[in-house]
Amino acid sequence: MLFKKARFKGGANVPHYKNxxxxxxxxxxxxxxxxxPMLQHIGAPCxxxxxxxxxxxxxxxxxxxxxFVSAPIHSSVSGVVKNIAPMLYPGGTQVMSVEIETDGxxxxxxxxxxxxxxxxxxxxxxxxxSGLVGLGGAGFPTHVKLSFPPDKNVDTLIINGAECxxxxxxxxxxIMENSWHIMCGIxxxxxxxxxxxxxxxxxxxxxxxxxxLSDMADNHDNIEVVKLKTRYPQGAxxxxxxxxxxxxxxxxxxxxxxxxxxxNVNSVSFISEYVKTGMPLIxxxxxxxxxxxxxxxxxxxxxxxxxxxxxxxxxxxRSEPAKxxxxxxxxxxxQYSLETSVVKHTNALLAFDPGTAKLPPESPCIxxxxxxxxxxxxxxPLAINxxxxxxxxxxxxRYNVNDCIECGCCSYxxxxxxxxxxxxxxxxxxxxQAASSKGGK
Amino acid sequence: MENTLIMSSSPHLRDKDSTSRIMLxxxxxxxxAAAAGVWFFGFRALLVLVTxxxxxxxxxxxxxxxxxxxxxxxxxxxxxxxxxxGMNLPPEIPLWIAAVGGVVAIVIVKQLFGGIGQNFMNPxxxxxxxxxxxxxxxxxxxxxxxxVSTATPLALIKGGMEAAEGxxxxxxxLFIGNVAGxxxxxxxxxxxxxxxxxxxxxxxxxxxxxxxxGTVALITFIFGGDRIFSGDFVYHVLSGGLILGAFFMATDxxxxxxxRKGRLIMGIGCGLITAVIRLYASYPEGVSFSILLMNVAxxxxxxxxxxxxxGGEKKVA
Numbered sequence: 001m002l003f004k005k006a007r008f009k010g011g012a013n014v015p016h017y018k019n020x021x022x023x024x025x026x027x028x029x030x031x032x033x034x035x036x037p038m039l040q041h042i043g044a045p046c047x048x049x050x051x052x053x054x055x056x057x058x059x060x061x062x063x064x065x066x067x068f069v070s071a072p073i074h075s076s077v078s079g080v081v082k083n084i085a086p087m088l089y090p091g092g093t094q095v096m097s098v099e100i101e102t103d104g105x106x107x108x109x110x111x112x113x114x115x116x117x118x119x120x121x122x123x124x125x126x127x128x129x130s131g132l133v134g135l136g137g138a139g140f141p142t143h144v145k146l147s148f149p150p151d152k153n154v155d156t157l158i159i160n161g162a163e164c165x166x167x168x169x170x171x172x173x174x175i176m177e178n179s180w181h182i183m184c185g186i187x188x189x190x191x192x193x194x195x196x197x198x199x200x201x202x203x204x205x206x207x208x209x210x211x212x213l214s215d216m217a218d219n220h221d222n223i224e225v226v227k228l229k230t231r232y233p234q235g236a237x238x239x240x241x242x243x244x245x246x247x248x249x250x251x252x253x254x255x256x257x258x259x260x261x262x263x264n265v266n267s268v269s270f271i272s273e274y275v276k277t278g279m280p281l282i283x284x285x286x287x288x289x290x291x292x293x294x295x296x297x298x299x300x301x302x303x304x305x306x307x308x309x310x311x312x313x314x315x316x317x318r319s320e321p322a323k324x325x326x327x328x329x330x331x332x333x334x335q336y337s338l339e340t341s342v343v344k345h346t347n348a349l350l351a352f353d354p355g356t357a358k359l360p361p362e363s364p365c366i367x368x369x370x371x372x373x374x375x376x377x378x379x380x381p382l383a384i385n386x387x388x389x390x391x392x393x394x395x396x397x398r399y400n401v402n403d404c405i406e407c408g409c410c411s412y413x414x415x416x417x418x419x420x421x422x423x424x425x426x427x428x429x430x431x432x433q434a435a436s437s438k439g440g441k
Numbered sequence: 442m443e444n445t446l447i448m449s450s451s452p453h454l455r456d457k458d459s460t461s462r463i464m465l466x467x468x469x470x471x472x473x474a475a476a477a478g479v480w481f482f483g484f485r486a487l488l489v490l491v492t493x494x495x496x497x498x499x500x501x502x503x504x505x506x507x508x509x510x511x512x513x514x515x516x517x518x519x520x521x522x523x524x525x526x527g528m529n530l531p532p533e534i535p536l537w538i539a540a541v542g543g544v545v546a547i548v549i550v551k552q553l554f555g556g557i558g559q560n561f562m563n564p565x566x567x568x569x570x571x572x573x574x575x576x577x578x579x580x581x582x583x584x585x586x587x588x589v590s591t592a593t594p595l596a597l598i599k600g601g602m603e604a605a606e607g608x609x610x611x612x613x614x615l616f617i618g619n620v621a622g623x624x625x626x627x628x629x630x631x632x633x634x635x636x637x638x639x640x641x642x643x644x645x646x647x648x649x650x651x652x653x654x655g656t657v658a659l660i661t662f663i664f665g666g667d668r669i670f671s672g673d674f675v676y677h678v679l680s681g682g683l684i685l686g687a688f689f690m691a692t693d694x695x696x697x698x699x700x701r702k703g704r705l706i707m708g709i710g711c712g713l714i715t716a717v718i719r720l721y722a723s724y725p726e727g728v729s730f731s732i733l734l735m736n737v738a739x740x741x742x743x744x745x746x747x748x749x750x751x752g753g754e755k756k757v758a
Contacts, residue, residue: 009751014454092448166454238751248752322447329453336448357447359455363516366460366558369646369699378748382699403750408452415458416558422450 006201006243007229010376012409014232014330016205017166020287025173025298028313030102034077034304036062037089038096040343041133042140043069048098054081057109059280062098071131071141071344075100076282076302078107090326090333090340097341100304114278120150123192130274131281131344136160136171136235136264137327139345142271145263146193148256157195158244158255158262159186161202161209162228162235165328168348170285171265173298175202175209178269183216185268186223188275195261198223199244203230232330233407237262239376251403281344288314290350292321301342308338310349323357325350330408363416371410371420377403381410381420388423393430401427460557464517466644470635471524471689477618477628482532486624492536494523496543504552518557522546525565525689528625529682529729530572531583538576542568562736563693566686566729573729583621593621595681595725615679626682636688648704649697649711650687654678656712657719664720677719686728687711696736703739703746710735 039045046063050056056075063073079102089095115126128143148154159182163171175182186198200217202210204227217223226244228234238249240262247258255262270281282303289296294315301310307324311317325332326346342349371381379400387395401424410420479487501519505512513519526542546568551560573580583593597609610620618628626632639645658674665672677683682690691697691711698704711731718727 012456242751250752250754251750253752320445322445323449323453324446325453327451329451331451332453333451334446334448334453336446352453357453359449359453360459363460364556364558366463366518367694367697367699368463368644369694369704372699372748373646373701377751378753379750380699380743380747383743383747398747400747400750400753403753406451408454411452412454413456413458415456415460415463417455417459419450421452425450 006226007231008234008239008243008376010374010378010409011231011233011239012374012412014164014166014412016230017289018169018172018205019167020169020289020296020298021172021206023169023173023296023298025177025285025300027300028302028305028310030077030104030106030302031305031309033079033082033099033101033306034302035087035306035339035341036073036076036098036100036304037087037341037343038063038073038098039089040073040139040303040345041071042138043067043071043144045096046070046073048084048096050075050081050084050098052081052084055079056081056100057107059112059282060109061111068147069141069144071128071133071143072280074131074280074282075109076304077102078105079103088337088340090335090343090346092333092336108279112278112280114276115274117192117275120192120194123188126275127271129280130270132267132270132274133281133344134264135266135270135284135345135347137331137345137347139343142263142267145261150194152256154256154259154261155194155196156245156260157186157189157193157198158240158260159198159200159265159268160235160237160240160262161200161206161213161265162240163206164203164230164232164235165330165332165348167289167350168287168328169298170287170347172206172209173285174266174269175206175212179212179216181269181272182213182265183223184272185270188271189263189268190222193261196222200225200265201228201234201240201244202226203228203234205230232409232412233376233405236376236405236407238405251400284342284344284346286310286342286346287348288350289348290325290352291356292317292319292351292353294318301346303344304341306339306341307335307349310342311338311351317351319353321351322354323352325352330412331406360417362418365416365418368415370413370415374409374413376407376409377405379404381424382418384427385418385420385423388427388430393427393434396427396431401431404428460518461516463644464521466639466642467521467689468517468524470638470644471521471528471625473631473634474625474628474685475524475528477631478528478532478624481618481627482624486532488536489530489532489534489539489624490524490527492539493527493530493543494520496540497523497526497547500544500547501552504548510556513557516557519547522551522564525563525625526568528685529565529569529623531580531622532624533582534579538572538579542572545571558695560695561739562733563690563696566690566732566736570729570733593681593725594676595719598676598680599719599725612675612679615676623682623685626685629679629684632684632688636684639688639692645688645692646701646704648701649691649708652705652708653687653691653711653715654683656709657683657716660713660716661720664716677716681719681726682728683715686715686732690728691732691735693736696739698739698742698746700743700746700748702748703742706742706746707735707739710738
């Protein structure tokens, strides 16, 4: 283990609120119905391959795509397809979804058997069949991440256990409950993908997790558990790579370009289980917390379970929820309705009461420069904000707007409570539109 | 229930520090130096401070009221401006002149340019220079101790080191503040206590004051003496408004750069101009002018110090 705690430059000292750290995962019952969106990853949406009235079983493929950047979608339950239509998606848009009325039997599909893997190509293709996407929150299809040419010098695997967002403990619980699967997953990846060096990065506010994995890694020369300084956004891919290897991923480039692949602890653990059982990605652990939740918990949820059912399982609400988030409070998406469902990359569901949901009012920028110091990407958020508010999008080109990772540090530290990230998002859209209209001329 | 959920863009958490908390920190940091000023210059100094704080807050209130804007005095920035202005005035200044300064600082320099965060110069300093140009006699009448007219240490050196020999106060008096000068600038000890608090509370960063003071020390050491490399730089650092200016005025958010690199440039620029004025120009003191000049340069500095993004290539502005 390194003596000096690894870290990055900038960031914010956000509160931890890891209330559910010691709460063991409980398995939620099969809900009466699930709504499974055909888009649960970054990339092309899937097309449903089942029809209304059809009987489906657990693990059966219900959506596929022939596009490379995509991941198949499986049924998490056994039951009957009730409806196939565009339905409300956690991102706020309408997405084609398959609604299944469950029969409670959880009959497993005959398709399910452990994959036969003897080489790298078969491994990557099995990962695609498993439907795995990055479980840390971004949802990037894992087989795409691994599909780099074998002669490309990618020799380092980084396991992300930083879990820097407040409240969320789903990675931590995976380490506490399934460390053996994590280590097996790492071994499988090393075997087929030829990684020479593995770093497991964990923030130093999780000493137990560091200890468990360090003890297990002692038997491996090439696996190193590194204690990271607890600072948001330590788990952001670029920050994590820098803290662990000193390498900077240039804007617009991928970790592959500096010889690194980053995977979440849950993703690695899943690979191990999948290789043994062949059961695709149909469930995941979700941290359910927030001031409005009666019984903060870590819940194993079937994908497609509606948010209202999950909250119900956690004892409902202790007070009227005023804001519901999918994901953490720094990057999570506020939900318009509790009818949306848990998807593959849902790591947390948080509910806030009226007192904690309301953000303080905006006041004029005082140019204190805290956002500049906090930005891990070295941007100047206040300038982007000012030009965006004034509609001077022509001025924005100098400010590297598209390099923003939307981590939220600038808005968090701003004493004037300005909506910095929001304006940067707007700026990105405007710049994209300006670029496409220029291209059209 | 469906439509009662609040939708908003992430992040959904905010730090508890606010604009008014930052301004309160500055006020707390100014109190030791203001108190030292009252201690050394007497009750009159307190009257000046009360006058400037009152006129600043009152003119902000009236301005916002007349223009039907949100009343912004609760952010405490007008109190900070008032304190800084008062601390930059001689203790015997007629109170009506101090009051004019308060109105100029808030109405002309701050509010007419858009209020907090928009002023392109430090309001207190701009008002001070306005008063110096308008009422030069009253603004440079230094009485200390109690009604004995005297000159400031810097004016004494300007008159020539030899001629001043004997009347020059020692380092210790300069450090504690037992010398003639503006109300809040003389006690370096009290100012440094306040500055340490501001740095501890992360209200200011060290770039501007360190570069400012370091540059003045370096230049006055090299060129300030009879021979090269023989200048009495300690004297220069402890004299005049340098410490007050470097920690409390040049670090004004609105009129200083936002990046660390930009702040270094700002500090070095202030230091160069101050040293040149002190050594070669007709005014004994150059802190105010140097800060105001660099204030005006701030938008340019900001423009040319846009940082490279993490892992990115250098961008040409």
